[in-house]
Amino acid sequence: MEKAIKKADVLIEALPYIKSYSGKIFVIKYGGSALINPEIKKGVLQDIVFMSYVGIRPIIVHGGGPFINDEFRRLGRKVEFSDGLRVTTKEEVEIVDSVLSRVNANIVSDIKALGGRAVSMNTSKKNVIIAMPHKESKRLGFVGEINKVNAEAIRNAVRPRAISVISPVSMGDDKELYNINADDAASEIAMAVKAVKLVLLTDVKGIMRHKGEESTLISTLGMKDADTLIERKVIQSGMIPKVKACMNALKAGVSKTHIIDGRIPHSLLLEIFTDKGIGTEIVKDR
Numbered sequence: 001m002e003k004a005i006k007k008a009d010v011l012i013e014a015l016p017y018i019k020s021y022s023g024k025i026f027v028i029k030y031g032g033s034a035l036i037n038p039e040i041k042k043g044v045l046q047d048i049v050f051m052s053y054v055g056i057r058p059i060i061v062h063g064g065g066p067f068i069n070d071e072f073r074r075l076g077r078k079v080e081f082s083d084g085l086r087v088t089t090k091e092e093v094e095i096v097d098s099v100l101s102r103v104n105a106n107i108v109s110d111i112k113a114l115g116g117r118a119v120s121m122n123t124s125k126k127n128v129i130i131a132m133p134h135k136e137s138k139r140l141g142f143v144g145e146i147n148k149v150n151a152e153a154i155r156n157a158v159r160p161r162a163i164s165v166i167s168p169v170s171m172g173d174d175k176e177l178y179n180i181n182a183d184d185a186a187s188e189i190a191m192a193v194k195a196v197k198l199v200l201l202t203d204v205k206g207i208m209r210h211k212g213e214e215s216t217l218i219s220t221l222g223m224k225d226a227d228t229l230i231e232r233k234v235i236q237s238g239m240i241p242k243v244k245a246c247m248n249a250l251k252a253g254v255s256k257t258h259i260i261d262g263r264i265p266h267s268l269l270l271e272i273f274t275d276k277g278i279g280t281e282i283v284k285d286r
Helices: 002-021 038-053 065-074 090-113 151-157 182-192 223-231 239-251 267-273
Strands: 025-030 057-062 117-122 129-133 144-149 162-167 170-172 197-202 220-222 256-261 280-283
Touching (some): 038 057, 038 090, 090 117, 117 151, 151 162, 182 197, 220 223, 223 280, 239 280
Parallel strands (some): 025 197
């Protein structure tokens, strides 16, 4: 009986969030272990299907770095990064697009197997994002930045209970393909479609005041404090672009952003539908 009461309490706690978020768009950057480990992947996609059933309109923007690395190694190509971005030749961006197209199709298939509805929006084929060469293109090759997001096309696909699944590889006005960082793509899409939330799934608990000490997890972080933590090198390396992607989204009108550990079972539901949450939410300064 006690367990049943606790389960009911969870549902009651979730109710105001379900009412508040019904009909709203959430953008979820989906990558890391949640994309690779079959058990974790199933749990994350179950959460997203659940969200779609209670009226939320989720958009998934996925990465696929480990799969790209595996393919590069299989083909005998060098895996090279500069400032967190994959150095990509013209031939290699075709490989990246092929790998991410397969990842995209698999996510769509898995969502359907869980009883959800999914719409594949492979950007290089559907012009969801218009790219332009990165300002460091001489060094990075065919890495891109976002010139424009086709918000209308995405909004038209985000029908009730339909989950849009977007690959970050994009085409420019020059008809060339460009590899775009998935965190940046998720942030820009969240801005363009006026999403209520941007959620970045990672392989860490969130932002810690002391590296590696999970007891120092920061549950809520304002933008000014985030800048200070970057200056003090508390936030560093791969977490910096994630935090900046969140702050850019907040400046453009996204209400809340979250960095959470996708390895925790049902982390999305715990972060979104409970009072305490489990990761780090980055919010506008009061």
